[in-house]
Amino acid sequence: MAVQQVFPLSCAVQHYAWGKMGSNSEVARLLASSDPQARISEDKPYAELWMGSHPRGDAKILDNRISQKTLGQWISENQDCLGSKVKDTFNGKLPFLFKVLSVETALSIQAHPDKELAEKLHLQAPQHYPDANHKPEMAIALTSFQGLCGFRPIEEIVMFLTKVPELRFLIGDNAAAQLKGSMSSDSQAAASALQSCFSHLMRSEKNVVVEQLSLLVKRISQQAAAGNNMEDICGELLLQLHQQYPGDIGCFAIYFLNLLTLKPGEAMFLEANVPHAYLKGDCVECMACSDNTVRAGLTPKFIDVPTLCEMLSYIPSKDRLFLPTRSQEDPYLSVYDPPVPDFTVMKMEVPGSNTEYKVLAVDSASILLVVQGRVTASSPTAQKPIPLQRGGVLFIGANESVSLKLTVPEDLLMFRACCLL
Ligand SMILES: [Zn+2]
Numbered sequence: 001m002a003v004q005q006v007f008p009l010s011c012a013v014q015h016y017a018w019g020k021m022g023s024n025s026e027v028a029r030l031l032a033s034s035d036p037q038a039r040i041s042e043d044k045p046y047a048e049l050w051m052g053s054h055p056r057g058d059a060k061i062l063d064n065r066i067s068q069k070t071l072g073q074w075i076s077e078n079q080d081c082l083g084s085k086v087k088d089t090f091n092g093k094l095p096f097l098f099k100v101l102s103v104e105t106a107l108s109i110q111a112h113p114d115k116e117l118a119e120k121l122h123l124q125a126p127q128h129y130p131d132a133n134h135k136p137e138m139a140i141a142l143t144s145f146q147g148l149c150g151f152r153p154i155e156e157i158v159m160f161l162t163k164v165p166e167l168r169f170l171i172g173d174n175a176a177a178q179l180k181g182s183m184s185s186d187s188q189a190a191a192s193a194l195q196s197c198f199s200h201l202m203r204s205e206k207n208v209v210v211e212q213l214s215l216l217v218k219r220i221s222q223q224a225a226a227g228n229n230m231e232d233i234c235g236e237l238l239l240q241l242h243q244q245y246p247g248d249i250g251c252f253a254i255y256f257l258n259l260l261t262l263k264p265g266e267a268m269f270l271e272a273n274v275p276h277a278y279l280k281g282d283c284v285e286c287m288a289c290s291d292n293t294v295r296a297g298l299t300p301k302f303i304d305v306p307t308l309c310e311m312l313s314y315i316p317s318k319d320r321l322f323l324p325t326r327s328q329e330d331p332y333l334s335v336y337d338p339p340v341p342d343f344t345v346m347k348m349e350v351p352g353s354n355t356e357y358k359v360l361a362v363d364s365a366s367i368l369l370v371v372q373g374r375v376t377a378s379s380p381t382a383q384k385p386i387p388l389q390r391g392g393v394l395f396i397g398a399n400e401s402v403s404l405k406l407t408v409p410e411d412l413l414m415f416r417a418c419c420l421l
Pocket of ligand 1: 110111112137270276
């Protein structure tokens, strides 16, 4: 008998302190919907749902006819399920980790090294850089999702240097003048002026940062209390971050990085060396399996300023939305295909007026999450149909076709992570 290639998963929850609390969290709501036994603690943060085979959160297989207990064990004993190219390219391992994130307080401003730098950092300082792989990431909003991504256009930063004297004080007149002058020169001059300004900021003495930040906070609070709108200097965001991370250099980084508010379905892709931070909201996230992060602030953790200032892409750009493409074969399918081999995410929105939907077979293992709707899934190797509702997660082996029957006339929203080589 053929090995069963499709089965439901029970996924690991990470209760990191920055997560949304209890049933405010989309992670908790998905969990409660998919598993009637799950008890949600309202005083606990539900930060991340891990859908994958990572050793710190290996998904459990919800089918007791399968002898392996977890997805990681199952994959190691059924490597053909990965797809032939994926199996060879990624040494018999699932190359991505698929997640849902519910963010209440900002995550650190960070960047991830490219492969070459990741290898070097891991060799030099394994205590800070636990592995040698790169870590591209993509976030797709489930609710309104706020984040910082990439350097702002130079004109915007120059404008902040005028309107925020506390920032200008940290950067110094020389670097500020150099940045202003670079607006009329080529992109290389702009990049080097930007690097110089950002490095000055990051190298500021802690006590000077605390002093200037408290001046800025006081000024914004007083102006806001007097009824003045401080949005031209991101007043509300500055106060929000300062409350979460008092005295942290990362509060000033909002004047260097683009502030994005993604609507549901909109995405940002964080390629190597692009500074970014997730600030608030719920998203699905997909990333290469790795743990290499260089931090720049909004964190009590280790900040490696020299590495960070050296590695970043100093490419100013307003254009940070990552756009999906519409599938030619399937009118309900959008594909988010970033320029890295490790992962692709698909979004499927099927109107509730349909009674059936066929999930495309791909030459890659994949993981499917139901965010909205209710179906039963059947496939050639599954012995009986698998019921799935909001929060349900399905593993699908390579080249396996899955038919979904909509069991209620409700629109279906699903995300699927895979690796298209
Ligand atoms: Zn990141």
